[in-house]
Amino acid sequence: MVFDWFKRFGKKEKKEEEPLLEPAPPEASAPQTESSATPEAQVEPDYMRWARIAQEKLNTEVAQQATADEAISDWQRVLYGTSSPPAPSVPAPAPPPPVVEPAAPPPPPVEEPPAATAAFDWQRVLYGTPAPPAPPVEEAPVAEAPPPPPVPAIEEAPPVLESVAAVPPAVAEAPPAPELPAVAEAPVEPPPIPESPPVAEPPVAIVPVEAPSAFEGPVTAAEPAIQSTVEVERAEAEPIEELPAPAAESPPQAVEPESVAEPPAPVTKTVSESSLQPPAPVEPPVQSEEALPPEAPRSPAFDWRRFLPGYRAAPSAPAQPDPDTPPVSEPVNPVPEPPVAQTPPPPAEPPAAEPLEEEPTRAPAFDWRRFLAGNRSTPAAEPPEPVAPPAPQPQPQPQFQLDAGFLWSAEVLAAQGRRPEDVTVEEITWLQKLRFGLGRTRRSLVNNLKAVVGRGPIGAAELEELEALLLQADVGLTVSDRILSALQERVRREALSADQVLPFLKSQLRRQLELEADDPAQFAPRRGRLNVWLIVGVNGVGKTTTIGKIAALAVRSGYKTLIAAGDTFRAAAVEQLTIWGERAGVMVVANPSPKADPAAVVYDAIGAARSRGAELLLVDTAGRLQNKKNLMDELAKVRRIIDKQAADAHVEALLVLDATTGQNGLQQARVFREVAGLTGVIITKLDGSAKAGITLAIVDELQLPIRFIGVGEKVDDLRPFNSFEFIEALLSDIDDG
Numbered sequence: 001m002v003f004d005w006f007k008r009f010g011k012k013e014k015k016e017e018e019p020l021l022e023p024a025p026p027e028a029s030a031p032q033t034e035s036s037a038t039p040e041a042q043v044e045p046d047y048m049r050w051a052r053i054a055q056e057k058l059n060t061e062v063a064q065q066a067t068a069d070e071a072i073s074d075w076q077r078v079l080y081g082t083s084s085p086p087a088p089s090v091p092a093p094a095p096p097p098p099v100v101e102p103a104a105p106p107p108p109p110v111e112e113p114p115a116a117t118a119a120f121d122w123q124r125v126l127y128g129t130p131a132p133p134a135p136p137v138e139e140a141p142v143a144e145a146p147p148p149p150p151v152p153a154i155e156e157a158p159p160v161l162e163s164v165a166a167v168p169p170a171v172a173e174a175p176p177a178p179e180l181p182a183v184a185e186a187p188v189e190p191p192p193i194p195e196s197p198p199v200a201e202p203p204v205a206i207v208p209v210e211a212p213s214a215f216e217g218p219v220t221a222a223e224p225a226i227q228s229t230v231e232v233e234r235a236e237a238e239p240i241e242e243l244p245a246p247a248a249e250s251p252p253q254a255v256e257p258e259s260v261a262e263p264p265a266p267v268t269k270t271v272s273e274s275s276l277q278p279p280a281p282v283e284p285p286v287q288s289e290e291a292l293p294p295e296a297p298r299s300p301a302f303d304w305r306r307f308l309p310g311y312r313a314a315p316s317a318p319a320q321p322d323p324d325t326p327p328v329s330e331p332v333n334p335v336p337e338p339p340v341a342q343t344p345p346p347p348a349e350p351p352a353a354e355p356l357e358e359e360p361t362r363a364p365a366f367d368w369r370r371f372l373a374g375n376r377s378t379p380a381a382e383p384p385e386p387v388a389p390p391a392p393q394p395q396p397q398p399q400f401q402l403d404a405g406f407l408w409s410a411e412v413l414a415a416q417g418r419r420p421e422d423v424t425v426e427e428i429t430w431l432q433k434l435r436f437g438l439g440r441t442r443r444s445l446v447n448n449l450k451a452v453v454g455r456g457p458i459g460a461a462e463l464e465e466l467e468a469l470l471l472q473a474d475v476g477l478t479v480s481d482r483i484l485s486a487l488q489e490r491v492r493r494e495a496l497s498a499d500q501v502l503p504f505l506k507s508q509l510r511r512q513l514e515l516e517a518d519d520p521a522q523f524a525p526r527r528g529r530l531n532v533w534l535i536v537g538v539n540g541v542g543k544t545t546t547i548g549k550i551a552a553l554a555v556r557s558g559y560k561t562l563i564a565a566g567d568t569f570r571a572a573a574v575e576q577l578t579i580w581g582e583r584a585g586v587m588v589v590a591n592p593s594p595k596a597d598p599a600a601v602v603y604d605a606i607g608a609a610r611s612r613g614a615e616l617l618l619v620d621t622a623g624r625l626q627n628k629k630n631l632m633d634e635l636a637k638v639r640r641i642i643d644k645q646a647a648d649a650h651v652e653a654l655l656v657l658d659a660t661t662g663q664n665g666l667q668q669a670r671v672f673r674e675v676a677g678l679t680g681v682i683i684t685k686l687d688g689s690a691k692a693g694i695t696l697a698i699v700d701e702l703q704l705p706i707r708f709i710g711v712g713e714k715v716d717d718l719r720p721f722n723s724f725e726f727i728e729a730l731l732s733d734i735d736d737g
């Protein structure tokens with residue numbers, strides 16, 4: 001759906017002196033809402049109806065977009081009109097309801113996921129997948145099976161990837177705990193993969209990008225890293241944990257050392273089903289009772305290996321030693337007898353002496369909770385709790401609520417004669433942005449204005465105070481005087497109530513922004529022919545950014561657009577512009593050679609625009625101080641090239657002014673007007689200024705219309721200027737907090 005923002009230039013709202021947003025009579029006020037709390041926010045009876053229709057229309061629009069799998073969050077499509085690749089990870093949302101994508105769905109049965117997925121699922125295991133089919137929770141040793149807190153799995157995914165990349169160093173840093181020799185060595189063996197990069201090979205700058213290969217390659221590439229990570233964690237955890245009481249009595253087990261040293265190969269395949277089980281109901285697999293001597297049941301230690309990627313629990317019935325995972329299947333035994341008192345079976349093979357002594361502290365030591373975000377403590381004994389079912393998914397909220405902000409936006413549109421059926425999501429969204437962006441000026445202006453106006457009849461003292469406030473907002477002396485003279489005249493004719501003064505001031509302010517001679521419709525780029533917009537201004541006011549935003553807006557509005565990178569002075573400008581162009585899907589004509597002649601670039605760009613049938617050519621120029629003659633001469637040359645090469649085009653020269661520079665911008669404007677033949681102004685950074693009143697001074701002093709305003713750095717933070725909306729936003733009495 002294309003929304004033509006430039007059509008807004010076609011509407012010249014000639015408002016009468018009567019304010020459009022007069023407060024409604026008390027009996028007419030609509031159902032009580034937030035906005036009806038104050039007299040001025042009361043709405044006319046049919047206005048609420050208007051707002052409801054608009055809300056319904058917009059929410060339907062949003063829902064339709066969501067169901068079409070083109071959610072509004074798809075910024076590429078919404079902002080640029082381009083289609084982005086289908087998002088595979090977004091589950092098709094249920095029927096109509098909107099936006100919010102459902103929370104994590106119940107994990108499907110896992111079957112041999114690819115490496116990267118395995119890594120992710122491994123995390124999910126720790127964060128709350130359904131209970132494993134294995135042993136009952138009651139039988140689990142209490143101290144080892146705390147319930148995993150409900151941590152969002154997605155947020156934890158990055159750490160996994162990071163840890164993968166950091167495995168080798170982590171291994172190296174693992175404290176060589178004397179009691180864990182085998183553990184410390186084990187991880188060292190597998191890492192051949194990350195180590196392998198040809199460090200000594202030719203200076204290929206991409207060499208360090210070894211890590212990604214672990215993800216894209218076969219499963220075996222990624223898993224060892226994860227495996228190693230776990231090993232490291234284990235090594236860190238072991239000395240910290242304490243064994244259950246019998247640990248000291250337990251005869252040494254040959255099992256654990258082997259398991260620690262077990263080769264990573266089997267582990268690296270995929271995340272097995274068992275490994276995807278949540279850790280909470282930890283339980284040794286019920287399996288090898290027969291194979292194990294009943295008198296030597298191993299302590300029902302938490303079998304942390306189950307969480308290792310690729311680890312598969314041995315089948316329960318026959319205790320066949322799995323050649324791949326010998327140590328795992330042997331030792332386990334969940335005999336229902338008092339878990340703590342049980343002792344592990346005698347080692348099947350003569351274990352190495354050293355690790356055996358440490359064995360007791362190792363088996364239950366792996367604290368999987370360490371993987372949980374923010375969990376630093378390891379409570380000794382927490383009662384096992386069943387894994388909490390996933391929290392009920394929040395009901396999708398409508399995109400637009402009938403809150404004060406929405407009502408204000410709808411009211412502003414309605415007051416301009418818009419029909420609720422025609423209102424668009426973008427317009428409502430922009431009005432919210434605009435009001436929010438002007439917050440700094442508004443906060444310092446509105447309350448004071450209201451305080452003065454609400455005091456009673458407007459006299460000389462009040463007029464003086466009002467003038468001070470307007471000057472403080474950088475409205476300028478001339479404009480202030482003009483506005484207050486009109487107010488004085490009006491008050492002289494008739495007594496204005498406090499509620500009437502503010503609307504009157506609004507109408508006067510709005511008038512100052514509208515030039516008699518200006519016809520906005522003439523500014524809108526013509527379709528089917530070339531329009532050239534030359535963008536000029538001093539350094540850092542936001543020219544390049546503004547061009548990027550306008551390009552996106554133009555594409556969104558259905559114009560074939562091209563950009564000329566005429567700022568050859570600042571090298572990064574071309575790069576910056578290229579990025580904006582890529583985002584908007586707009587070609588950028590640039591000359592990469594340093595100190596290229598900007599006039600030549602513009603010449604080429606005009607040719608390219610013609611050959612491609614572009615309708616709008618945006619020309620960036622280098623920032624320059626207005627007192628640098630050579631640079632200003634260069635700009636004049638660019639303008640001449642445009643006039644000559646695009647004589648049939650509709651040309652606009654737009655000065656970008658930074659609102660935070662206040663009255664200084666006026667001096668800049670005067671010089672640029674002579675050199676570039678200015679036809680309009682774009683004001684940026686209104687969001688960073690408490691003096692948005694400069695907008696009025698600019699129009700008055702330069703007699704140039706404002707064409708766009710910017711209230712932020714993002715692509716959709718710039719829109720065509722609308723005096724009515726601007727003043728309403730500036731003097732809105734809604735508090736944004």
Ligand SMILES: Nc1nc2c(ncn2[C@@H]2O[C@H](COP(=O)(O)OP(=O)(O)OP(=O)(O)O)[C@@H](O)[C@H]2O)c(=O)[nH]1
Binds near residue numbers: 543624709713
């Ligand atoms: N807050 C805010 N920042 C803005 C706005 N417009 C632009 N900026 C920021 O202003 C800074 C300068 O923007 P540029 O586009 O590089 O300015 P420029 O005029 O091209 O700079 P030169 O090429 O040096 O002349 C960037 O950080 C922009 O993100 C705006 O409306 N609001």
